[in-house]
Amino acid sequence: MIKVGITGGIGSGKSTVCALLAARGAAVYDSDAAARRLMEEDGFLREGLVARFGAxxxxxGLLDRSYLAGVVFGNALALADLNALVHPAVRRDFEEWAARQxxxxxxxxxxxxFESGFDAVVDRTVAVLAPAEVRVARACRRDGSRPEAVRARMAAQTDDDTLCRRADFTLVNIVEEELEPAVDELDRRLRHENQVRQHAN
Structure with missing residues:
Protein backbone atom coordinates (compact mmCIF):
# COMPACT_ATOMS: atom_id res chain seq x y z
CA MET A 1 0.00 0.00 0.00
CA ILE A 2 0.98 3.64 -0.37
CA LYS A 3 2.13 5.57 2.70
CA VAL A 4 1.02 9.19 2.63
CA GLY A 5 2.41 11.93 4.86
CA ILE A 6 0.11 14.86 5.59
CA THR A 7 1.42 18.07 7.10
CA GLY A 8 0.47 21.70 7.59
CA GLY A 9 0.99 24.52 10.05
CA ILE A 10 -1.19 25.46 12.99
CA GLY A 11 -4.76 26.19 11.90
CA SER A 12 -4.24 24.85 8.39
CA GLY A 13 -6.71 22.02 8.89
CA LYS A 14 -4.45 19.00 8.41
CA SER A 15 -6.39 17.12 11.09
CA THR A 16 -9.62 17.93 9.26
CA VAL A 17 -8.16 16.49 6.05
CA CYS A 18 -7.02 13.38 7.92
CA ALA A 19 -10.50 12.96 9.41
CA LEU A 20 -12.05 13.25 5.96
CA LEU A 21 -9.67 10.61 4.60
CA ALA A 22 -10.43 8.38 7.58
CA ALA A 23 -14.13 8.73 6.76
CA ARG A 24 -13.25 7.42 3.30
CA GLY A 25 -11.65 4.32 4.77
CA ALA A 26 -8.00 5.32 5.26
CA ALA A 27 -6.15 4.33 8.42
CA VAL A 28 -4.56 7.43 10.01
CA TYR A 29 -1.50 7.49 12.29
CA ASP A 30 -1.27 10.59 14.51
CA SER A 31 2.45 11.11 15.10
CA ASP A 32 1.93 13.62 17.94
CA ALA A 33 -0.30 11.23 19.86
CA ALA A 34 2.13 8.39 19.13
CA ALA A 35 5.06 10.39 20.49
CA ARG A 36 3.18 11.06 23.74
CA ARG A 37 2.25 7.39 24.07
CA LEU A 38 5.73 6.11 23.30
CA MET A 39 7.36 8.41 25.85
CA GLU A 40 5.18 6.65 28.41
CA GLU A 41 5.26 3.08 27.11
CA ASP A 42 8.49 2.47 25.17
CA GLY A 43 11.10 1.18 27.61
CA PHE A 44 14.08 1.96 25.39
CA LEU A 45 12.85 5.52 24.82
CA ARG A 46 12.19 6.03 28.54
CA GLU A 47 15.76 4.96 29.32
CA GLY A 48 17.09 7.41 26.77
CA LEU A 49 15.02 10.27 28.16
CA VAL A 50 16.16 9.58 31.72
CA ALA A 51 19.79 9.30 30.61
CA ARG A 52 19.63 12.66 28.82
CA PHE A 53 17.27 14.70 31.00
CA GLY A 54 17.51 13.04 34.41
CA ALA A 55 15.22 10.92 36.56
CA GLY A 61 6.25 6.53 36.63
CA LEU A 62 4.58 9.07 34.33
CA LEU A 63 6.26 11.56 32.05
CA ASP A 64 6.40 15.02 33.66
CA ARG A 65 5.55 17.00 30.55
CA SER A 66 5.81 20.41 32.20
CA TYR A 67 9.29 19.58 33.50
CA LEU A 68 10.44 18.36 30.10
CA ALA A 69 8.91 21.39 28.37
CA GLY A 70 10.78 23.67 30.78
CA VAL A 71 14.06 21.93 30.00
CA VAL A 72 13.78 22.16 26.21
CA PHE A 73 12.01 25.54 25.93
CA GLY A 74 14.44 28.03 24.43
CA ASN A 75 17.23 25.44 24.45
CA ALA A 76 17.92 24.38 20.89
CA LEU A 77 20.44 21.71 21.89
CA ALA A 78 18.10 20.08 24.41
CA LEU A 79 15.23 20.15 21.90
CA ALA A 80 17.44 18.56 19.25
CA ASP A 81 18.44 15.84 21.71
CA LEU A 82 14.77 15.22 22.56
CA ASN A 83 13.86 14.93 18.89
CA ALA A 84 16.82 12.60 18.26
CA LEU A 85 15.35 10.24 20.86
CA VAL A 86 11.65 10.54 20.04
CA HIS A 87 11.62 10.69 16.23
CA PRO A 88 13.30 7.30 15.61
CA ALA A 89 10.88 5.68 18.08
CA VAL A 90 7.89 7.19 16.27
CA ARG A 91 9.31 6.16 12.93
CA ARG A 92 9.70 2.52 14.05
CA ASP A 93 6.23 2.52 15.56
CA PHE A 94 4.68 3.94 12.38
CA GLU A 95 6.36 1.37 10.16
CA GLU A 96 5.21 -1.48 12.42
CA TRP A 97 1.68 -0.01 12.50
CA ALA A 98 1.58 0.46 8.72
CA ALA A 99 2.59 -3.16 8.17
CA ARG A 100 -0.54 -4.25 10.05
CA GLN A 101 -2.95 -2.14 7.99
CA PHE A 114 9.81 17.33 6.64
CA GLU A 115 11.67 18.70 9.67
CA SER A 116 11.59 15.29 11.40
CA GLY A 117 12.63 13.31 8.34
CA PHE A 118 9.33 11.41 8.41
CA ASP A 119 8.91 12.23 4.73
CA ALA A 120 11.58 9.57 4.10
CA VAL A 121 9.22 6.80 5.29
CA VAL A 122 6.26 7.76 3.09
CA ASP A 123 5.67 7.50 -0.64
CA ARG A 124 3.67 10.69 -1.11
CA THR A 125 3.45 13.96 0.81
CA VAL A 126 0.51 16.34 1.12
CA ALA A 127 0.65 19.91 2.45
CA VAL A 128 -2.54 21.48 3.76
CA LEU A 129 -2.45 25.26 3.28
CA ALA A 130 -4.62 28.20 4.27
CA PRO A 131 -4.23 31.99 4.41
CA ALA A 132 -2.53 33.27 7.55
CA GLU A 133 -5.53 35.16 8.92
CA VAL A 134 -7.78 32.14 8.42
CA ARG A 135 -5.30 30.01 10.35
CA VAL A 136 -5.05 32.52 13.19
CA ALA A 137 -8.84 32.74 13.50
CA ARG A 138 -9.20 28.95 13.53
CA ALA A 139 -6.51 28.41 16.13
CA CYS A 140 -7.92 31.13 18.40
CA ARG A 141 -11.40 29.64 18.09
CA ARG A 142 -10.19 26.09 18.69
CA ASP A 143 -7.68 26.62 21.50
CA GLY A 144 -8.72 29.92 23.01
CA SER A 145 -5.27 31.24 22.12
CA ARG A 146 -4.39 34.89 21.68
CA PRO A 147 -3.73 35.94 18.07
CA GLU A 148 -0.17 37.04 18.81
CA ALA A 149 0.60 33.65 20.36
CA VAL A 150 -0.70 31.87 17.26
CA ARG A 151 1.33 34.15 14.98
CA ALA A 152 4.45 33.39 17.03
CA ARG A 153 3.88 29.67 16.58
CA MET A 154 3.30 30.17 12.87
CA ALA A 155 6.56 32.11 12.56
CA ALA A 156 8.44 29.18 14.11
CA GLN A 157 6.96 26.68 11.64
CA THR A 158 7.90 25.95 8.04
CA ASP A 159 6.23 28.52 5.80
CA ASP A 160 3.58 27.57 3.26
CA ASP A 161 5.75 28.41 0.26
CA THR A 162 8.34 25.87 1.40
CA LEU A 163 5.69 23.26 2.13
CA CYS A 164 4.17 23.84 -1.30
CA ARG A 165 7.54 23.31 -3.00
CA ARG A 166 8.36 20.14 -1.08
CA ALA A 167 5.01 18.36 -1.07
CA ASP A 168 3.72 16.13 -3.87
CA PHE A 169 0.19 17.45 -3.42
CA THR A 170 -1.29 20.57 -1.86
CA LEU A 171 -4.79 21.17 -0.53
CA VAL A 172 -6.00 24.70 0.09
CA ASN A 173 -8.40 24.69 3.03
CA ILE A 174 -10.43 27.88 3.23
CA VAL A 175 -14.04 26.66 3.22
CA GLU A 176 -15.05 23.07 3.95
CA GLU A 177 -17.48 22.94 1.02
CA GLU A 178 -14.49 23.25 -1.32
CA LEU A 179 -12.22 21.03 0.77
CA GLU A 180 -14.38 17.91 0.50
CA PRO A 181 -14.18 17.64 -3.32
CA ALA A 182 -10.41 18.20 -3.12
CA VAL A 183 -10.11 15.37 -0.57
CA ASP A 184 -12.26 13.16 -2.79
CA GLU A 185 -9.88 13.81 -5.68
CA LEU A 186 -6.83 13.08 -3.50
CA ASP A 187 -8.42 9.85 -2.29
CA ARG A 188 -9.17 8.82 -5.89
CA ARG A 189 -5.64 9.56 -7.07
CA LEU A 190 -4.02 7.65 -4.22
CA ARG A 191 -6.23 4.61 -4.75
CA HIS A 192 -5.56 4.70 -8.48
CA GLU A 193 -1.81 4.95 -7.92
CA ASN A 194 -1.83 1.97 -5.60
CA GLN A 195 -3.83 -0.11 -8.08
CA VAL A 196 -1.40 0.80 -10.87
CA ARG A 197 1.49 -0.28 -8.65
CA GLN A 198 -0.17 -3.57 -7.86
CA HIS A 199 -0.76 -4.32 -11.53
CA ALA A 200 2.86 -3.43 -12.31
CA ASN A 201 4.03 -5.95 -9.73
Whole structure:
Protein backbone atom coordinates (compact mmCIF):
# COMPACT_ATOMS: atom_id res chain seq x y z
CA MET A 1 0.00 0.00 0.00
CA ILE A 2 0.98 3.64 -0.37
CA LYS A 3 2.13 5.57 2.70
CA VAL A 4 1.02 9.19 2.63
CA GLY A 5 2.41 11.93 4.86
CA ILE A 6 0.11 14.86 5.59
CA THR A 7 1.42 18.07 7.10
CA GLY A 8 0.47 21.70 7.59
CA GLY A 9 0.99 24.52 10.05
CA ILE A 10 -1.19 25.46 12.99
CA GLY A 11 -4.76 26.19 11.90
CA SER A 12 -4.24 24.85 8.39
CA GLY A 13 -6.71 22.02 8.89
CA LYS A 14 -4.45 19.00 8.41
CA SER A 15 -6.39 17.12 11.09
CA THR A 16 -9.62 17.93 9.26
CA VAL A 17 -8.16 16.49 6.05
CA CYS A 18 -7.02 13.38 7.92
CA ALA A 19 -10.50 12.96 9.41
CA LEU A 20 -12.05 13.25 5.96
CA LEU A 21 -9.67 10.61 4.60
CA ALA A 22 -10.43 8.38 7.58
CA ALA A 23 -14.13 8.73 6.76
CA ARG A 24 -13.25 7.42 3.30
CA GLY A 25 -11.65 4.32 4.77
CA ALA A 26 -8.00 5.32 5.26
CA ALA A 27 -6.15 4.33 8.42
CA VAL A 28 -4.56 7.43 10.01
CA TYR A 29 -1.50 7.49 12.29
CA ASP A 30 -1.27 10.59 14.51
CA SER A 31 2.45 11.11 15.10
CA ASP A 32 1.93 13.62 17.94
CA ALA A 33 -0.30 11.23 19.86
CA ALA A 34 2.13 8.39 19.13
CA ALA A 35 5.06 10.39 20.49
CA ARG A 36 3.18 11.06 23.74
CA ARG A 37 2.25 7.39 24.07
CA LEU A 38 5.73 6.11 23.30
CA MET A 39 7.36 8.41 25.85
CA GLU A 40 5.18 6.65 28.41
CA GLU A 41 5.26 3.08 27.11
CA ASP A 42 8.49 2.47 25.17
CA GLY A 43 11.10 1.18 27.61
CA PHE A 44 14.08 1.96 25.39
CA LEU A 45 12.85 5.52 24.82
CA ARG A 46 12.19 6.03 28.54
CA GLU A 47 15.76 4.96 29.32
CA GLY A 48 17.09 7.41 26.77
CA LEU A 49 15.02 10.27 28.16
CA VAL A 50 16.16 9.58 31.72
CA ALA A 51 19.79 9.30 30.61
CA ARG A 52 19.63 12.66 28.82
CA PHE A 53 17.27 14.70 31.00
CA GLY A 54 17.51 13.04 34.41
CA ALA A 55 15.22 10.92 36.56
CA UNK A 56 12.99 13.95 37.22
CA UNK A 57 11.62 13.63 33.70
CA UNK A 58 9.29 10.94 35.12
CA UNK A 59 7.19 11.49 38.22
CA UNK A 60 5.47 8.48 39.79
CA GLY A 61 6.25 6.53 36.63
CA LEU A 62 4.58 9.07 34.33
CA LEU A 63 6.26 11.56 32.05
CA ASP A 64 6.40 15.02 33.66
CA ARG A 65 5.55 17.00 30.55
CA SER A 66 5.81 20.41 32.20
CA TYR A 67 9.29 19.58 33.50
CA LEU A 68 10.44 18.36 30.10
CA ALA A 69 8.91 21.39 28.37
CA GLY A 70 10.78 23.67 30.78
CA VAL A 71 14.06 21.93 30.00
CA VAL A 72 13.78 22.16 26.21
CA PHE A 73 12.01 25.54 25.93
CA GLY A 74 14.44 28.03 24.43
CA ASN A 75 17.23 25.44 24.45
CA ALA A 76 17.92 24.38 20.89
CA LEU A 77 20.44 21.71 21.89
CA ALA A 78 18.10 20.08 24.41
CA LEU A 79 15.23 20.15 21.90
CA ALA A 80 17.44 18.56 19.25
CA ASP A 81 18.44 15.84 21.71
CA LEU A 82 14.77 15.22 22.56
CA ASN A 83 13.86 14.93 18.89
CA ALA A 84 16.82 12.60 18.26
CA LEU A 85 15.35 10.24 20.86
CA VAL A 86 11.65 10.54 20.04
CA HIS A 87 11.62 10.69 16.23
CA PRO A 88 13.30 7.30 15.61
CA ALA A 89 10.88 5.68 18.08
CA VAL A 90 7.89 7.19 16.27
CA ARG A 91 9.31 6.16 12.93
CA ARG A 92 9.70 2.52 14.05
CA ASP A 93 6.23 2.52 15.56
CA PHE A 94 4.68 3.94 12.38
CA GLU A 95 6.36 1.37 10.16
CA GLU A 96 5.21 -1.48 12.42
CA TRP A 97 1.68 -0.01 12.50
CA ALA A 98 1.58 0.46 8.72
CA ALA A 99 2.59 -3.16 8.17
CA ARG A 100 -0.54 -4.25 10.05
CA GLN A 101 -2.95 -2.14 7.99
CA UNK A 102 -4.91 -3.02 4.87
CA UNK A 103 -6.29 -0.88 2.07
CA UNK A 104 -4.89 1.19 -0.76
CA UNK A 105 -3.06 3.69 1.44
CA UNK A 106 -2.36 4.76 5.02
CA UNK A 107 -1.85 8.26 6.35
CA UNK A 108 0.89 9.64 8.61
CA UNK A 109 -0.22 12.95 10.14
CA UNK A 110 2.69 15.12 11.26
CA UNK A 111 3.08 18.85 11.77
CA UNK A 112 6.83 18.40 11.28
CA UNK A 113 6.81 15.87 8.46
CA PHE A 114 9.81 17.33 6.64
CA GLU A 115 11.67 18.70 9.67
CA SER A 116 11.59 15.29 11.40
CA GLY A 117 12.63 13.31 8.34
CA PHE A 118 9.33 11.41 8.41
CA ASP A 119 8.91 12.23 4.73
CA ALA A 120 11.58 9.57 4.10
CA VAL A 121 9.22 6.80 5.29
CA VAL A 122 6.26 7.76 3.09
CA ASP A 123 5.67 7.50 -0.64
CA ARG A 124 3.67 10.69 -1.11
CA THR A 125 3.45 13.96 0.81
CA VAL A 126 0.51 16.34 1.12
CA ALA A 127 0.65 19.91 2.45
CA VAL A 128 -2.54 21.48 3.76
CA LEU A 129 -2.45 25.26 3.28
CA ALA A 130 -4.62 28.20 4.27
CA PRO A 131 -4.23 31.99 4.41
CA ALA A 132 -2.53 33.27 7.55
CA GLU A 133 -5.53 35.16 8.92
CA VAL A 134 -7.78 32.14 8.42
CA ARG A 135 -5.30 30.01 10.35
CA VAL A 136 -5.05 32.52 13.19
CA ALA A 137 -8.84 32.74 13.50
CA ARG A 138 -9.20 28.95 13.53
CA ALA A 139 -6.51 28.41 16.13
CA CYS A 140 -7.92 31.13 18.40
CA ARG A 141 -11.40 29.64 18.09
CA ARG A 142 -10.19 26.09 18.69
CA ASP A 143 -7.68 26.62 21.50
CA GLY A 144 -8.72 29.92 23.01
CA SER A 145 -5.27 31.24 22.12
CA ARG A 146 -4.39 34.89 21.68
CA PRO A 147 -3.73 35.94 18.07
CA GLU A 148 -0.17 37.04 18.81
CA ALA A 149 0.60 33.65 20.36
CA VAL A 150 -0.70 31.87 17.26
CA ARG A 151 1.33 34.15 14.98
CA ALA A 152 4.45 33.39 17.03
CA ARG A 153 3.88 29.67 16.58
CA MET A 154 3.30 30.17 12.87
CA ALA A 155 6.56 32.11 12.56
CA ALA A 156 8.44 29.18 14.11
CA GLN A 157 6.96 26.68 11.64
CA THR A 158 7.90 25.95 8.04
CA ASP A 159 6.23 28.52 5.80
CA ASP A 160 3.58 27.57 3.26
CA ASP A 161 5.75 28.41 0.26
CA THR A 162 8.34 25.87 1.40
CA LEU A 163 5.69 23.26 2.13
CA CYS A 164 4.17 23.84 -1.30
CA ARG A 165 7.54 23.31 -3.00
CA ARG A 166 8.36 20.14 -1.08
CA ALA A 167 5.01 18.36 -1.07
CA ASP A 168 3.72 16.13 -3.87
CA PHE A 169 0.19 17.45 -3.42
CA THR A 170 -1.29 20.57 -1.86
CA LEU A 171 -4.79 21.17 -0.53
CA VAL A 172 -6.00 24.70 0.09
CA ASN A 173 -8.40 24.69 3.03
CA ILE A 174 -10.43 27.88 3.23
CA VAL A 175 -14.04 26.66 3.22
CA GLU A 176 -15.05 23.07 3.95
CA GLU A 177 -17.48 22.94 1.02
CA GLU A 178 -14.49 23.25 -1.32
CA LEU A 179 -12.22 21.03 0.77
CA GLU A 180 -14.38 17.91 0.50
CA PRO A 181 -14.18 17.64 -3.32
CA ALA A 182 -10.41 18.20 -3.12
CA VAL A 183 -10.11 15.37 -0.57
CA ASP A 184 -12.26 13.16 -2.79
CA GLU A 185 -9.88 13.81 -5.68
CA LEU A 186 -6.83 13.08 -3.50
CA ASP A 187 -8.42 9.85 -2.29
CA ARG A 188 -9.17 8.82 -5.89
CA ARG A 189 -5.64 9.56 -7.07
CA LEU A 190 -4.02 7.65 -4.22
CA ARG A 191 -6.23 4.61 -4.75
CA HIS A 192 -5.56 4.70 -8.48
CA GLU A 193 -1.81 4.95 -7.92
CA ASN A 194 -1.83 1.97 -5.60
CA GLN A 195 -3.83 -0.11 -8.08
CA VAL A 196 -1.40 0.80 -10.87
CA ARG A 197 1.49 -0.28 -8.65
CA GLN A 198 -0.17 -3.57 -7.86
CA HIS A 199 -0.76 -4.32 -11.53
CA ALA A 200 2.86 -3.43 -12.31
CA ASN A 201 4.03 -5.95 -9.73
Missing amino acids: AVYRD TGDYVVLESAIL
